[in-house]
Amino acid sequence: MAGLELLSDQGYRVDGRRAGELRKIQARMGVFAQADGSAYIEQGNTKALAVVYGPHEIRGSRARALPDRALVNCQYSSATFSTGERKRRPHGDRKSCEMGLQLRQTFEAAILTQLHPRSQIDIYVQVLQADGGTYAACVNAATLAVLDAGIPMRDFVCACSAGFVDGTALADLSHVEEAAGGPQLALALLPASGQIALLEMDARLHEDHLEQVLEAAARAARDVHTLLDRVVRQHVKEASILLGD
């Protein structure tokens, strides 16, 4: 069989989107009562759950405590049923460690950690269904959860992936597009300032094209911001109604 055509001559992608269009995003904050903050997000068929505890005292070894800022601890895991083939993923494998590290870097850049010295903030993310762009979904979910926990941040962190096919940059890759093996770039953006919290790409891409792909990812991240902002406002509105203000 011929290889899948990722971008047709008419400009449609496999799932019917155009090059710059995002998948459908749905999100909800405050899904768990026990945690300090929690959120659930669906980006297309990628579904992620994030919970935040803290800031609280350092758990375990006190030596890890930082004198000037809070320790951000991120853990990533994915459900056995999250991919097409059922596969047990042991805790602490290479992929989840790496993802945890990336999340930590992202959020250390966004959270105002110096406000909580000698304390710890835990962010746990679990992917329930993986259909491409797991990092982006995790960051977006964690942002909402951190906001839900009321931890002060510089800005939203909005993440989105982008790829490059036949001279066109594609925003928000699905699993099919990722699996085709082209370059994939993950970007976490602080939309208000336009600062980049994390940029990651581990495939080869010509320098000339980087600008274009980066631009596509940034635009998509801003779109994500618009949506997340709407979700937060909606949530706050509902919460305030419940509180009876």
Added chain:
Amino acid sequence: MLQKREKVLLLRTFQGRTLRIVREHYLRPSVPCNSPLCPQPAACRNDGKLLSSDVTHYMIPDWKIVQDYLEILEFPELKGIIFMQTACQAVQHQRGRRQYNKLRNLLKDARHDCVLFANEFQQSCYLPRERGESMEKWQSRSIYSAAVWYYHHCQDRMPIVMVTEDEETIQQYGSDTEGVFVVSFKDYLDNFWPDLKAAHELCESILQSRRERENESQESHGKEYAEHLPLEVLEAGIKSGRYIQGILNVNKHRAQTEAFVRLQGASSKDSDLISDILIHGMKARNRSIHGDVVVVELLPKNEWKGRTTALGESDSDDKASGEAPSEPMPTGRVVGILQKNWRDYVVTFPSKEEVQSQGKNAQKILVTPWDYRIPKIRISTQQAEALQDFRVVVRIDSWESTSMYPNGHFVRVLGRIGDLEGEIATILVENSISVAPFSEAQMCEMPVNTPENPWKVSSEEERERKDLRRTHLVFSIDPRGCEDVDDALSVRALDNGSLELGVHIADVTHFVAPHSYIDIEARTRATTYYLADRRYDMLPSILSADVCSLLGGVDRYAVSVMWELDKTSYEIKKVWYGRTIIQSAYKLFYEAAQELLDGNVHVVDDIPEFRDLDEKSRQAKLDELVWAIGKLTDIARHVRAKRDRCGALELEGVEVRVQLDEKKNIHDLIPKQPLEVHETVAECMILANHWVARKIWESFPHQALLRRHPPPHQEFFSELRECAKAKGFFIDTRSNKTLADSLDNANDPNDPIVNKLLRSMATQAMSNALYFSTGSYAEEEFHHYGLALDKYTHFTSPIRRYSDIIVHRLLMAAISKDKKMESKENLFSNKDLEELCRHINNRNRAAQRSQKQSTELFQCMYFKDKDPETEERCISDGVIYSIRTNGVLVFIPRFGIKGAAYLKNKDGLVISCGPDSHCEWKPGSLQRFQDKITSTTTGGESVRFCLFDHVTVRVSVQASRCHSDTIRLEIIRNEPYVVPDAGLCQQGSLLLKSDLVKEVTRSVEEAQLAQEVTVDVIEEDRQKYCQTKGRSLYTLLEEIRDLALLDVSNSYRI
């Protein structure tokens, strides 16, 4: 704005499990409709190409129509076509990339009035596939609903015709919506385009081929090939005569379509088939590969096909196979393979561009074998890119009935494409020649002969053997500088007045014990291989060049045949065979011997043996030697004359030289006037071979190894007769005698090449001489046609032929049998010997083939760097020696090249000659007659090429990545080539092959040198001043010697 839907797909993984995959599917309210009638062009964003507005209807082809009739839809006359996305995707999934790309290009092409409508992304057109609904049903439903939407979208202003092949769809939707018609493709063409004849014809032919394909797929249940029948069925079928067993031979020039099965064994006797069976097409060949033993079922007579006679793409072979007009011949199909004959194949990986076109799934790669006759092989490898520039050895693992091509795996790299060593290695592998150096275990069995520890005759052997050291004057005659002397001669007068003639052959079997390591190795090699620039010995050089070689002045073991002859009539009175010890007194070379024979004694200075002698003894010795050579020549003449009287033919002398010339393109090595001494030596060797053959056959009537040369089929001579007739000669081919006589008469005084060519044709028509075991054939079949001897074998070159070693052992066993002694050696049984003969014959053919291929390789490398347009050497005189339907075969005497020259090029233009007889290409036609071919241009000019016409040809090399390069000939003038510079003519009229080899080798070495120059200056000096690294003068001379002697021994075809 977008609506999200989910599609659930069930995919099958490679392990065979089913996988449930959920994919998103986004729908949008508007997609471009690309119609000029669109009511809201802004919403539809119609920015691409639009359908034209002057059509009477829009046509929407069904998925099936797009798949099968795309060629018709490509007609520019058909307008207003809307391809639905559903249909396009069906094409992509089921017809593959190539067909889909055709469709894409059609859509991009602004001249074609067709557009794509992305119905699956349009929210009112998209229909989810229902549970249990078949794919085809859903596709038809989607396309119809999209058609209806489109009709309404254009506000019902344009009727829409949906074309489908499916009756059910027509019935179901035919009258569903007004304005949307559903018809079959044939009806559509009949009603809307009745005048478009070409489309109708194409439609018919597509229908036809599809019907055939369906029939086939019904038979084979969707497999590429039919299954092979089980072995019991095959064996029973062969016994009952229903199936026929034979060896598959693929036609090199039409490897895709034509293969022949040569009948084998018992099956040919029962059936009344004379000719081979044609296997037409890959399907009928059913996964068998060239050389396999296959079982064939004949097709009914009305399906028989003929073979093709035109010159193929690379037709340079001169086998007269194409002569039969294409009348139907027995045609069959392979039903089973009895024995697979897979070997290592040399292949080339596709270049980078080709890999990309083969698709993204790049782990499985189709590689092209060097041998045209082998199908492409699918290789699983990650290193395809790294191996691109190399010749690589692969092995075939399997060929499933579901697979188009066999699966194989990578074995090793031989060398770079175009590199001399790599190409030589390719030739060796392709001929299954293994030339690993001799192992230590093998060398341990060898005798020692060093200055400190010289080899000596043992006293034990001295007792056993007849000592000729003091009684006989033994001498050898060989080419200058030869080192491995395997034969020596002697002649003397006996006391009773008779003469005694002796032929002494190196006693190799004394050193090579049966079943020793070295014996096993020699048996595998079977012969010494001579390539254009090197050779691979059958025995280690310690034997071949030292202790076995009958060098002058040293004691050597020999096996001798000695005849007692009558003094005057030279009648043979007695013959003696046995082991001897000899000491060759003189190691002469041919030219010196000839001079002595002619009475020119001044050559004495050239003979080292005479140098240290004083005048008197020198004269005496010289007289003795001259007498011996003279006597020998006398005897040889006599023996020869006697053979002639007995009805033998005089083919050998000249004929063999020509045959060598044609086979190996080395005519220029052989002196124009063969010396009589050559014939003297040859005659003695033939005599010895003949008598040994008689001896071993008498002693072992059922297990002697002899050599036979079957008489040729008369029908093969027809071409020769026709050609000779064109020149006005008559060739009588009824017997070998008449053939030889008429060939002698067929001599054109103005053109000596005519005779050469006629002789080569005669040789081509004959079959090869073969070794055989006497138990397997009837006695009258032992006959040697070329030599006109009733029994013949090979006895005289045990150093370079394994058959001779066997014959030596047989002879020794025969002698001990005579002496009533218990034979020490256990001889081969008839069956084993026959098997061995088959092996030796095979290896001999491989040796000939590899020699031919390496010569061609050198020719190609010689011409490769020369620009054919400018280089004077690339233009040469050629002689037409065969006529084909679209060209002629040309022989170039200067280089000894044979090749095809086309009279019609690929664009269909034919050759024509202007007033200055320069040739150019013009449109026209060719007409072929028996002995000439006429090319007529549309302008009425015509040019005629007759057999044996001299033309001027330009030689160029057609480079080929995957195969060996080939020489291409192009006729540039239809008259003999005139050398512009007279001086050049004299010195350069003949290009010796050895020169050619030298030049190529030198240029290769220079290239190497250029690479190494920076690395090591000393190394460079060494190469420059010694310059014999890799090849010595010895090898060159050795080669010459061998070729000169070949006429009596090695590849004796007659």
